[in-house]
Amino acid sequence: MQVASMHFKSRAREKLVNRNLQNALNKLQGNFVRGRAQRVAEMDNFEAIRDAASAIRDRVLDRLDVYLEEFERNATARGAEVHWAETHEDVNRIVCELARRHGVRKAVKSKSMVTEECALNDALEAAGIEVLETDLGEYILQLAKEPPSHIVAPVVHKTRDEVSDLFEEKHGTPRKTDIAELTREARERLRGHFISADMGISGANFAIAETGSTLIVTNEGNGRMVTTLPRVHVAITGIEKILPTLEDVATLMRLLPSHGTGQSISNYISVTTGVKGEREHDGPEHFHVILFDGGRTSLVGTELQPMLRCIRCGACMNHCPVYQSVGGHAYGWVYPGPMGSVLTPAYVGLEKALDLPNAATMCNQCGVVCPVKIPLPDLMRKLREQQFARKLKPWTERAAFGAWCWTAQRPAIYAAAAAIGARLLALMGGRDRLIHSIPLAGGWTASRDMPAPQGVTFRELYRRQR
Amino acid sequence: MNARENILARIRARQAKSALTDAGEREAVRAHIAAHPQNPRPAATWDPVVRFREEALKLASTVDEVEALDAAPAAISRYLDAQRLSREAVCWEAFATLDWRAAGIVIAVRAAHESDLVGVTGTFCAIAETGTLMMLSGPQTPSAVSLLPETHIAIIDASRIVRGMEEAWELVRSERRVLPRAVNFISGPSRTADIEQTVTLGAHGPYRVHIVIVKNGL
Numbered sequence: 001m002q003v004a005s006m007h008f009k010s011r012a013r014e015k016l017v018n019r020n021l022q023n024a025l026n027k028l029q030g031n032f033v034r035g036r037a038q039r040v041a042e043m044d045n046f047e048a049i050r051d052a053a054s055a056i057r058d059r060v061l062d063r064l065d066v067y068l069e070e071f072e073r074n075a076t077a078r079g080a081e082v083h084w085a086e087t088h089e090d091v092n093r094i095v096c097e098l099a100r101r102h103g104v105r106k107a108v109k110s111k112s113m114v115t116e117e118c119a120l121n122d123a124l125e126a127a128g129i130e131v132l133e134t135d136l137g138e139y140i141l142q143l144a145k146e147p148p149s150h151i152v153a154p155v156v157h158k159t160r161d162e163v164s165d166l167f168e169e170k171h172g173t174p175r176k177t178d179i180a181e182l183t184r185e186a187r188e189r190l191r192g193h194f195i196s197a198d199m200g201i202s203g204a205n206f207a208i209a210e211t212g213s214t215l216i217v218t219n220e221g222n223g224r225m226v227t228t229l230p231r232v233h234v235a236i237t238g239i240e241k242i243l244p245t246l247e248d249v250a251t252l253m254r255l256l257p258s259h260g261t262g263q264s265i266s267n268y269i270s271v272t273t274g275v276k277g278e279r280e281h282d283g284p285e286h287f288h289v290i291l292f293d294g295g296r297t298s299l300v301g302t303e304l305q306p307m308l309r310c311i312r313c314g315a316c317m318n319h320c321p322v323y324q325s326v327g328g329h330a331y332g333w334v335y336p337g338p339m340g341s342v343l344t345p346a347y348v349g350l351e352k353a354l355d356l357p358n359a360a361t362m363c364n365q366c367g368v369v370c371p372v373k374i375p376l377p378d379l380m381r382k383l384r385e386q387q388f389a390r391k392l393k394p395w396t397e398r399a400a401f402g403a404w405c406w407t408a409q410r411p412a413i414y415a416a417a418a419a420i421g422a423r424l425l426a427l428m429g430g431r432d433r434l435i436h437s438i439p440l441a442g443g444w445t446a447s448r449d450m451p452a453p454q455g456v457t458f459r460e461l462y463r464r465q466r
Numbered sequence: 467m468n469a470r471e472n473i474l475a476r477i478r479a480r481q482a483k484s485a486l487t488d489a490g491e492r493e494a495v496r497a498h499i500a501a502h503p504q505n506p507r508p509a510a511t512w513d514p515v516v517r518f519r520e521e522a523l524k525l526a527s528t529v530d531e532v533e534a535l536d537a538a539p540a541a542i543s544r545y546l547d548a549q550r551l552s553r554e555a556v557c558w559e560a561f562a563t564l565d566w567r568a569a570g571i572v573i574a575v576r577a578a579h580e581s582d583l584v585g586v587t588g589t590f591c592a593i594a595e596t597g598t599l600m601m602l603s604g605p606q607t608p609s610a611v612s613l614l615p616e617t618h619i620a621i622i623d624a625s626r627i628v629r630g631m632e633e634a635w636e637l638v639r640s641e642r643r644v645l646p647r648a649v650n651f652i653s654g655p656s657r658t659a660d661i662e663q664t665v666t667l668g669a670h671g672p673y674r675v676h677i678v679i680v681k682n683g684l
C-alpha cells in the first residue's frame with residue numbers, strides 16, 4: 001500500500017471536522033472498549049494469562065529462526081508448500097506465479113492486513129486475475145476503492161447511507177437501507193464467487209509450529225469458505241506470527257477476541273493443516289503458506305523487538321485518544337493507532353512517518369490494555385530519539401532541544417531563565433489570570449486558554465518558606 | 467542466497483547468534499513443543515453441561531436436550547416447525563440410520579451443496595467455557611454441511627462437553643495421531659458488525675445454529 005503517513009497533520013485536521021467519522025468513532029469506543037472491560041472482568045486471573053501470553057510471544061521471538069524452521073518442517077510434512085518472501089514484491093510475485101501454475105482465474109480473499117501491506121489485489125488484477133474481498137467490510141472498501149481505517153473494523157468510517165448508495169450504484173439493485181438487507185445482498189453476491197473461485201487467499205492470525213497449521217479467526221464465516229471451497233488455498237502471514245503449541249493457541253484465544261471486539265470468542269476459529277485427504281469431499285488440493293518478512297527482521301534484536309509480539313487485536317487504537325479523534329486514515333498506511341505509530345516508521349522508514357511517533361499524548365492507555373504487554377509509549381519515545389539522533393527533525397526543533405539541554409545542565413542559568421519566564425507569563429495572564437495566546441505556541445492556545453502561573457518559581461517559593 | 471536463507475540469517479545476525487542454528491537450540495524448541503506445557507487459565511467453578519448451555523445461548527445459538535439419540539429426529543422436527551424451516555436436510559453419515567422419515571424429515575446423506583437449507587452434523591467435542599462446537603474435517607464429516615446451509619443443527623454427546631480448548635486439543639491428541647485438514651471451532655451463527663457496528667446474524671455462514679444435546683451419549 002502507498003505510504004501517505006507524511007500527510008498526517010493535514011489529514012488529521014480534515015478528519016476532526018468530519019461529523020460522520022466522529023459519530024462512528026464514538027460508537028467504536030463505546031462497544032469495543034466496554035466489551036473488552038467486561039471480558040477482562042470475567043477472567044479471575046486475567047493478569048496471569050496476559051503475562052503468559054506475552055511470554056509465549058517472547059519465547060518465539062527469541063528463537064524465531066528455529067521456530068520458523070519447525071513450522072516449515074511440520075507444514076511440509078503434511079503436504080503444504082512453504083514459501084519465503086523478503087519484500088512485498090516477492091509476495092505478489094509468488095502469488096501470481098502460483099495462480100499461473102494452478103490455472104487460477106478467480107481468487108476470493110478473507111481479510112488480511114499483510115496483503116494490504118503488499119497491495120496484493122493490484123498485483124493480481126494486473127496479472128489478469130479477478131480477486132474479490134469477502135469480509136463484508138473489506139468488500140465494501142473494494143467497491144469504494146478505499147483503504148481500511150481500522151484493523152478489526154475496516155469500514156468503521158463509513159455510514160450505512162454511504163453503503164446503501166454504493167451497493168445501489170455497483171450492484172445495480174434497488175436501494176436498500178436496512179443493515180440486515182444490505183448484509184444479505186452482499187452474501188448473495190459473494191456466494192457464487194466462493195463456489196466458482198479457484199483460489200482462496202487468507203492471512204493467518206497465527207501459524208502453529210507444533211502442527212504446521214495456520215489459524216484464522218473470523219465472525220462472518222468467509223474465512224471458512226475461503227479455506228474450504230477453492231481448490232487452492234494460499235495463506236500469507238508475517239514471520240512473527242508463530243505460536244509454539246496448541247496450548248498456546250488456547251491462551252491467545254482468550255485474549256484476541258476479547259481485546260478485538262469484546263467477544264468471549266469469535267464465531268469461527270479455523271485451523272488448517274495440509275491438503276484434502278483422498279476420500280474427503282471438501283478442502284483444497286493445494287495448500288501454500290507464504291512467510292513474509294517485509295521489514296520484520298529489522299526489528300529483531302533491537303529495542304523495538306517487543307512490537308513483534310503484537311497479535312493485531314486493535315485494543316490499542318480503540319483506547320487511544322488520538323485514534324478516537326482522527327480515525328485510521330489519517331495515519332496514512334495499513335496500521336493505525338499506537339501500534340501503527342510504531343510499525344509504520346519501522347516498516348516503511350522513519351523519514352516517511354515523522355509525525356506518527358509524536359501523534360501520542362503518552363497517556364499509556366494503549367500500554368495498559370495491550371494483551372501482550374507491548375510498552376507502546378516507550379517504543380514511540382525510542383522512535384522519537386531515533387528521529388533526533390538521525391537529524392530527521394527540522395533544525396528549529398533540534399536547536400530548541402539543544403538550547404533546553406544546554407540550560408538544563410546549568411542550574412543557575414536555568415533558575416534565572418525560569419524566574420523570568422514565570423514572571424512574564426504571570427504578566428501575560430492579565431486580570432482574569434488566563435493567557436489567550438502565546439507567541440510561537442499559538443497551536444496550544446488556539447482552542448483553549450492557558451492558566452497563568454503565580455509569578456514565582458517553585459525554587460523561589462521553597463527558599464522563601466524554608 | 468535465497469529469501470529463506472536471507473531471512474533466517476538476518477534473524478540470527480541480529481540476535482548475535484552463530485550463522486547456523488546449533489543443535490542445542492533446535493532440541494530445546496522441540497522439547498518444549500513435545501512437552502506442550504499448560505498455561506494459566508481462568509478457574510472453572512461450573513458444571514460443564516450447564517456452562518455450555520449458558521454460553522451457547524449467549525452466542526445466539528439455540529439449545530435443546532434429548533435423553534437418547536433416537537429422540538433427536540423428533541426434536542429436530544419440532545425445531546424446524548417452530549422456526550418454519552425447510553424439512554429437507556443434509557446430514558453426516560453417522561446419523562444416516564436414524565428414523566428421519568417418522569419425524570417427517572427428508573434427509574440426504576452427503577456433503578452440502580450451495581442450495582441446501584438445513585445441515586445436520588455431529589461434533590468432535592464441545593467446549594463449555596465458551597459454548598463452542600469443535601468440528602474435525604474428514605470423509606465422514608464434510609465441513610461444508612455446517613457452513614453452506616442457512617441452518618446448522620449439531621447433535622452433541624453430553625459426555626463430550628469438555629472444560630476448555632486445552633481439553634479439546636488433548637482429546638484430539640489422544641484419539642487422532644495428527645490434526646485433520648481442518649479443525650473448525652464454531653461459536654454461534656455467523657455474524658458481522660461491519661456496517662455501523664450493528665450486529666447482524668447470517669453474514670456468510672448459517673443464520674441459525676441449533677444444538678441438540680444427547681444426555682445418554684451417541
Ligand code: SF4
Pocket residue numbers: 259309310311312313314315316317339366369370371372373374
Ligand atoms: S499493539 Fe497490543 S493492543 Fe495494539 S493491536 Fe497489537 S496486540 Fe493489540
